[in-house]
Amino acid sequence: MSKLTAWGVEGIGEIIPGMQLGDIIVEACSGEPNGPLLDNDVLVVTQKIVSKAEGRLVEIDPDDPLSHKVLVEEEAVRIVRRRGDLIITETKHGFVCANSGIDLSNVERGQAALLPIDSDRSARRIRDIVKAKLGVNVGVIVSDTFGRPWRKGVTDVAIGVAGIAGVLDLRGTPDALGRVMQVTEIAVADELACAAELVMGKSNGIPVGVVRGADAAWFRESSMDEIVRNPSEDLFR
Amino acid sequence: MSKLTAWGVEGIGEIIPGMQLGDIIVEACSGEPNGPLLDNDVLVVTQKIVSKAEGRLVEIDPDDPLSHKVLVEEEAVRIVRRRGDLIITETKHGFVCANSGIDLSNVERGQAALLPIDSDRSARRIRDIVKAKLGVNVGVIVSDTFGRPWRKGVTDVAIGVAGIAGVLDLRGTPDALGRVMQVTEIAVADELACAAELVMGKSNGIPVGVVRGADAAWFRESSMDEIVRNPSEDLFR
Numbered sequence: 001m002s003k004l005t006a007w008g009v010e011g012i013g014e015i016i017p018g019m020q021l022g023d024i025i026v027e028a029c030s031g032e033p034n035g036p037l038l039d040n041d042v043l044v045v046t047q048k049i050v051s052k053a054e055g056r057l058v059e060i061d062p063d064d065p066l067s068h069k070v071l072v073e074e075e076a077v078r079i080v081r082r083r084g085d086l087i088i089t090e091t092k093h094g095f096v097c098a099n100s101g102i103d104l105s106n107v108e109r110g111q112a113a114l115l116p117i118d119s120d121r122s123a124r125r126i127r128d129i130v131k132a133k134l135g136v137n138v139g140v141i142v143s144d145t146f147g148r149p150w151r152k153g154v155t156d157v158a159i160g161v162a163g164i165a166g167v168l169d170l171r172g173t174p175d176a177l178g179r180v181m182q183v184t185e186i187a188v189a190d191e192l193a194c195a196a197e198l199v200m201g202k203s204n205g206i207p208v209g210v211v212r213g214a215d216a217a218w219f220r221e222s223s224m225d226e227i228v229r230n231p232s233e234d235l236f237r
Numbered sequence: 238m239s240k241l242t243a244w245g246v247e248g249i250g251e252i253i254p255g256m257q258l259g260d261i262i263v264e265a266c267s268g269e270p271n272g273p274l275l276d277n278d279v280l281v282v283t284q285k286i287v288s289k290a291e292g293r294l295v296e297i298d299p300d301d302p303l304s305h306k307v308l309v310e311e312e313a314v315r316i317v318r319r320r321g322d323l324i325i326t327e328t329k330h331g332f333v334c335a336n337s338g339i340d341l342s343n344v345e346r347g348q349a350a351l352l353p354i355d356s357d358r359s360a361r362r363i364r365d366i367v368k369a370k371l372g373v374n375v376g377v378i379v380s381d382t383f384g385r386p387w388r389k390g391v392t393d394v395a396i397g398v399a400g401i402a403g404v405l406d407l408r409g410t411p412d413a414l415g416r417v418m419q420v421t422e423i424a425v426a427d428e429l430a431c432a433a434e435l436v437m438g439k440s441n442g443i444p445v446g447v448v449r450g451a452d453a454a455w456f457r458e459s460s461m462d463e464i465v466r467n468p469s470e471d472l473f474r
Contacts (some may be wrong), residue, residue: 002436003271007240034240081472088472096387148385149473150333152466153404153424155431157388167390186434187390194392194431197423198451199239214435229389235318235325236386236473 004213007034008199008206015207017055021045021122022129025208034210039136040219042164042211043126044196047144048106049207050122050160051113062110068102071112075100080237090237091115094228095159097146106205116142119160120223127162139164139219143193149236156197158189158227165189165218166226187227188218241450244271245436245443252444254292258282258359259366262445271447276373277456279401279448280363281433284381285343286444287359287397288350299347305339308349312337317474327474328352331465332396334383343442353379356397357460364399376401376456380430386473393434395426395464402426402455403463424464425455 011028015021025045029037037043051057061067066085073079076089080096089100093115101115116122123140130138142160147153158166171184196209231237248265252258262282266274274280288294298304303322310316313326317333326337330352338352353359360377367375379397384390395403408421433446468474 002438003242003244004432004436005240005242006432083472086472150327150466150471151394151424151427151464153422153427153464155424155427185390187388187392188435190388190390190392191431191435194428195241195243195435198425198428198432199241201239227388227390229387234387235320235323 002213002215004195004211005034006195006199006209006211007032008201009208009210010206012049012207015049015052017052017057019053020129021049021053022126023133025126026130026133028208029210034212037130037134037136037138037210038212040138040214040216041136042139042141042192042214043130044141044143044193044200044209044211045123045126046200046207047101047115047119047142047159048113050116050119050142052107054116054122056114056116057107057111058114059110060112068099068104068112071102071114072100075102075114078237090231093119093159093224095146096237097144101144101159115144115159120162121160123160123162137163137219139214141189141193141196143196145197156190156193158193159224161189161222161224161226163219164192164214164222165220166222166224168218188214189222189227239450239452241432241448242271243432243436243446243448244269245438246445246447247443249286249444252286252289254289254294256290257366258286258290259363260370262363263367263370265445266447271449274367274371274373274375274447275449277375277451277453278373279376279378279429279451280367281378281380281430281437281446281448282360282363283437283444284338284352284356284379284396285350287353287356287379289344291353291359293351293353294344294348295351296347297349305336305341305349308339308351309337312339312351315474327468330356330396330461332383333474334381338381338396352381352396357399358397360397360399374400374456376451378426378430378433380433382434393430395430396461398426398459398461398463400456401429401451401459402457403459403461405455425451426459426464
């Protein structure tokens with residue numbers, strides 16, 4: 001029987017530009033009551049600390065609540081929708097989200113954090129450090145918090161992956177009654193990001209989660225190309 | 238430290254119209270290696286078995302792969318997008334999804350399963366039976382598998398809730414640096430549905446999952462009104 005466990009990693013501390021997140025995560029996990037990282041654990045790392053570690057911080061006017069809006073347009077390749085102050089953009093990475101993924105929470109006043117340039121690379125770097133230091137193969141997901149059409153509230157999604165499937169292709173797999181399934185591509189990276197969000201929360205300063213118990217078959221080379229839908233195949237752009 | 242655990246409930250068996258799911262789930266959970274259900278466990282129950290138990294099955298021509306398309310339009314209040322055989326509709330419940338939530342997997346050949354008429358009520362009934370039989374207060378989520386714009390693959394979402402928040406309102410809560418958060422409404426029911434999907438899968442016939450370790454503050458009266466966005470507030474309809 002499969003069983004999944006998720007917990008937040010304590011003791012990460014404040015991240016500043018130039019820090020090597022892989023080292024910090026390995027160090028923080030070493031004292032965890034859940035024991036050291038194991039093969040096929042999934043590390044979920046929030047975008048905000050990745051952006052901070054990689055120096056993706058921009059000075060903004062702290063007294064102007066809309067001062068980051070010019071950055072939003074700079075980081076966008078397309079304005080998908082706009083209503084009042086709300087701007088839904090497509091970013092250079094192909095993500096469609098509010099404000100090009102730029103927000104001001106959990107950064108110092110007077111700063112805005114941009115998305116990492118290449119979150120797959122950020123994830124891979126963390127994965128490589130864990131492998132080098134501990135000898136274990138983990139999956140790494142860089143997660144961010146996106147809204148969605150039609151439903152209220154936000155959920156976490158993957159914006160970078162390494163060593164763990166983005167989308168699981170079950171085409172051709174029979175369902176429980178032996179018929180070929182219609183719904184066949186499961187966005188496991190996004191579901192793992194959601195599971196981790198539940199233990200990290202938004203306000204308690206826990207920017208890294210571990211999910212243990214994911215199916216061993218999901219661990220493989222991967223990239224966000226699996227998840228980002230081509231605009232030409234999209235009915236909503 | 239918060240820790241979340243999720244597992245699939247074995248031994249549910251085939252569901253036919255008229256069965257009382259609450260009874261079946263209580264029975265199946267009683268022999269679980271994870272022990273009996275506890276206060277503040279979340280039961281995630283897939284739409285398919287709720288629809289079956291409630292007799293939401295319709296005969297279709299088994300030799301015509303598009304024979305359910307007329308049902309799709311009957312169950313819709315709005316066609317949101319259409320491309321070839323793909324129809325994205327708004328259902329009577331306010332859900333926007335492919336084919337009005339009708340699909341043919343995990344039902345007998347020659348049948349299609351419609352969405353439950355009122356999945357909040359379905360969830361509440363299960364919750365009430367668990368309370369009556371075991372004396373414990375669980376949250377119940379009826380889950381379904383939806384696609385989304387902009388991203389490939391599907392994830393599970395809540396289509397019915399009872400006793401567990403749909404959306405958690407953190408407005409006014411300070412972030413880790415003491416600033417009021419911008420992203421403040423977390424769709425925890427959808428994230429819980431995702432966590433459970435990871436242990437249930439689509440092909441292994443496990444239609445119920447348990448998530449243990451959710452924050453006690455999330456357990457309260459709830460309904461899908463928290464999650465379904467009003468079309469007038471929606472930029473994508």
